[in-house]
Amino acid sequence: MVKAVAAVDLGATSGRVMLGYVGHNELRLVPVSRFPNGPVETPDGLHWNITGLYEHALAGLTTAAAQEPELVSVGVDSWAVDYALLNAGRALGEPFHYRDARTATGVAAVHERVAASELYASTGLQHLPFNTVFQLAEDAQAGRLAAADSFLLVPDLLGFWLTGTAVAERSNASTTGLFNATTGEWDDDLIRRVGLPRSIFPTLIDAGARLGGLRPELAARVGTPNLQVTTVGSHDTASAIVAIPAADTDFAYISCGTWSLVGVELEKPILSEASRAANFTNEGGVDGRVRYLRNVMGLWLLSETVRLWNGDLTQLLEQAAAYDGPVAIFDPDDERFLPPGDMPARIAAWCEENGIAAPGSRPALVRSILESLAAAYARTIDTARALSGATVNTVHLVGGGSQNALLCQLTADATGIPVVAGPVEATAIGNVLVQARAAGIVSGDLETLRALVARSVPRTVYLPR
Template structure:
């Protein structure tokens, strides 16, 4: 462990953040201290799911988690060769998991949350266990991707029967680095297996769902030291004593740490493949109205609650681009966005949360069908479709933010868009107009920054005490852009009525 960077009592922590998204991963080298928060991307790699045919219509969509671990180690080798590290932290998407046998061996590559094995299982679970009971305990919105639903779908499989431990994706990767098993609480809260008020596993619900409670590992909080890099990984990373620290391992939890705000009256959109739209609260809001509106209470860093709802997000645009490329019609995104900005406004609007948009496939065809069913013009050009997607997302953000405020009693003065979507100028401008409040876009690397900040605090870094101090450091050091509403909210009102 490094103690470098200490001058006159000040400590600058040098840490490596592993940030895994649904389509790519990065290793970010960061320096954090008094007045300093800098990052260098040392590695980027694809995260491409693999579909495996098993015959008789039993194809499965898997994550290539072994390939991810290989790429992570390669990136960490670069980081550790570039600087003496204080620690490593890993964040990723939520809900998916790996199963280990009694010897700690992985029982197959984890199954992707977009796999069809959970089709119809959500309704079965609600009917069997009771939607009110599940929500009152976990505070989590009902989605077919939730870990609870996945485990019920897998209940009679050979892998689950043989398993002795379940680890969520970032915890699995930390286990391979350190040999220590556990479940970081911000990610565990997304599983729909955690008691959101007690911040512990909901054992009664776990048993009622027919899940072996011995599968679930001990919980850990952000900032806890998991262990030292061990085994072959230690040799690959220089052989020194290098701690792995639990961060907000759900990528949204880390991203919200890095919202550059000085006020509590803010909303956020963590914008990437998914868009997580909501508020930061001091305690969960587990109400019947919240359940009906399908809002979720995910645990955050320092005892906070992320009160939000998932919106399908830029997945619609990503899948459209992939579909066009596969059909021999590749399109460059910046040019498409420029053309979409000039396209006719509000020509077509869809609900991004329509279940038909969840699975991989021909997204333009699905959007066209949704437009036909609502009596709207079908997008005829790529620019028209992009305009449709972005205006639809802005409307969904508005609807979700307004509901979050009404259900929680919290008012907001500003909406922060963080993550990759903050670079999408057209989306940010449309969102400001739709919501009628200023939008602050950035930082793009919010997730990695939040990951690094929690690590730096664990290492005793200067200027990174509580969330307020962390966010002040982000605001002072990171580039953001503000979009003021142009007064077009009434146009969005009219567009929204098409979907009522």
């Protein structure tokens, strides 16, 4: 029997509500609503409009319930690391955006107490200046924690607002820099050493757990008195990796959107010094898997460039594909590219500093961005193989970037490995599948769920040239 669930999928630049219809041999998505997302600048920095996102999610969920009155469940996923501080269940303002500059002081404060090598040995987390541990340390310095009795990561916050149940789903908790990669629990000793109050940390829970029904007033608004809220891989990449249409385990993945998360799937974390030096991360996946990966800057570089130009992306990609001049390869992970701003000028400055000719036209710059990303993907996959011993015969590229044919082909060329592109909506599919399994609509391990994706979703294969 085919049943319907709803996925609330919040990305860094947009959000969506999708209906997912799932049965033993059926999997399909129906878009319900899409809405923009992005930073809001206030006098004290960059924030997320989380209350606006919540309202969009509720409106989409109401529409979904009207279209499908027998809706069984809803699950929420989002980007990682950001959170709201709460007191007695009330949010103390809108969450800070991870691109806000305040995190630098948090990095220094944490490293004064705990060496980077010790952080990695516990958490296995790639150093990124906006990791939750650094944000919370800055909150402590600024006095914000004094008024808080808890904090919730973004998808957990929405789950709390929907149900009244405050928990932390493990896949997203694993991105905080305060989660022990070996035990799968909060690292109490690390929390103490960093100087954070243990009492603010919520109870951990796995993907596929039932949070409960909607609060009565929301059930009345949405029109679904029996709708359950289910935890999914609440870090969007954890959900996306569930939807990899892999025929075997010998694959690497690129979850490609605003960020590109590039890596392999493992059973256990790798916490070696060589892994730390390579800046690889061990993040939690669904069913206890480990997402061993690096964050690469991703299509943020292209979207910020196109925004600055007010350009036509389709036309620019066509021109970049036809461009046959010299291509500047730069390091997309340079921290200068993290904040919003003039990416073309920053890329030109990087090229000048490194003694190479900067792109001389818009098609050349777009081609430079895409070839630089492909080169970074290839380096990352090579390093992942070397550090983990994993065999990689296929690269699965999922998410919005899978629609970028030029990027997919350049990635196949750079890696020398066939690239399977799609599904585009991998995160929503993974979200839907975890809910469906929790509701008893389907059963099986991740490989079984992935086989259903492979039978149901079209893909495009790019062979190395």
